[in-house]
Amino acid sequence: MTDGMINGCKTDGFLCATFLKMLPDAAWASLAATAITIALILVIGFIVRNVVHRLIGRVVSRAATGSALTGRFRKNSGATDGIDALLNERRKQRAETMGSVLKHIASIVILGTAVLTVLDRLTIPIAPLLTSVGILGVAIGFGAQELVKDFIAGMFMLLEDQYGVGDVIDAGAAVGTVEAVTLRVTRLRDADGRVWYVRNGTITRIGNESQGWSRAYLDVPVAYDSDIVMVRLLLEQVAEELWADPAFRESLIVEQPSVFGVEQLSDSSLVFRVSAKTLPARQAEVARELRLRVKAALDGAGIAITA
Template sequence: MLDNAPWAPLAASALTIVLILIIAWVLRRVAHRVITKVVNRAATGGSLTSRFRKGIAVDSIDALLNERRRQRAETMGSVLKSVASVVILGTAALTVLDRLTIPIAPLLTSVGILGVAVGFGAQELVKDFIAGMFMLLEDQYGVGDVIDAGAAVGTVEAVTLRITRLRDADGRVWYVRNGTISRVGNESQGWSRAYVDVPVPYDADLVSVRAVLEHLGEELWADTEFREAKIVETPQVFGVEQLSDSSLVFRVSVKTVPAAQAEVSRELRLRIKTALDEAGIPLVAG
């Protein structure tokens, strides 16, 4: 009989091992497919700037946010797939070893001790990875953003789970470990704001000054070069922002697309100087 054959137990064990490997492979494939579907769903979504006007500038913001959402979802998907593979294949390997009557208790004990040793030795590395994962999940910043990371201020050139690479205004490259970043100031996420302070004499006609600045803002809004690519709202005149010993300071503010505030500020200064000169209103040196 087959049950009494000397090779029957070996065949049964081999069949069991094959079934374990097949089940592990199927579970891994299913887990990866589920993660892929979740990632694809997370990578797509509606416009995040529907509260703004419709136009080329807003479309650019949407395209940037959608691309960042896609990259963030793909990165997290890759991490989840790796974790799923390690867990499933590791469990299958231990089950196979147990089926082959190889004691796994000493192995698990050794792995546990090794894990504790590595954990103590790599605390900073683990901290960096955990901080990097939360940074990606929360979309705190992305490539192209101008951020203040505490240790350095600059444009983000690369983001990994362990480090963030920045380039400052002097061209210096900074490598900042994610675990050391306790707070982040993002100057270019979603939208930015440009503002210019306009100091005028105390004896200036404030109504006329405000009218000139408001008219200038309307002209800038009507300029298609800026309206379609640089600014997302009509410039606003906040009125008298502060009083100094020699001047009254008006503030002009405009909401811009990310990282365009410097260019818009320069254009505002140029137009303000020209408009005030034409109206015969002098500026006071700061």
């Protein structure tokens, strides 16, 4: 291998041949020039890797701090701050995860190329090595199909922003709040406190209750002999008061609550429905407040809520 390195160094058209001319003794000079060339290849490889990582970091930083609001939500200035914070956090998490993946890929490609170049400089045959690695890769691919499936599904999930940390999702196998998202698994915590680890490749459909906005519904059953006009006016008054309350308009509600009127006719009651569009995953808080205010308004008017 030493003779091959010396001969290869003599015929090198750039680095190694240049160092060879600078050193007096041919045998020693060839080995020294080869060693210097290998060291330079490795140094350049690490420098390029660090530069690429720095560029990826800048791109990720810009993507994470970009504007996340849509025109629809800008119209509702009271809820802008809350939606802005949530969407920016989602963008930041997605950008950081994708940045980590890109950095790993860049490291593998750049350092792998540098190692192959060094092996070639050492006159180690690369073709059989690449063939062996290819065969090994195929074997590992067959044995790790599920793992590859999980990673591919995780990549598309991140690129499409299907869900993020803090979202309440129905993943089929489990329903809960997302606590962590990786390329391989998604970690959920359900209402009972159990932690579920769901492989991304096994998720065939996602129901996201927290993306963009949520909706709070409240069905109000009243007796058939109730004054329908009065009930509707009372519910509309409650909706207007809730929308006018700064504690809710600025941090919980996206649009003014709507009264749909009689939504259903049951055996014993007329059912009115009140709907409110809220910030993601905040519908339960708004629904509880609506129940309290509707109950107080109907009690004040002497209208009973039926079963």
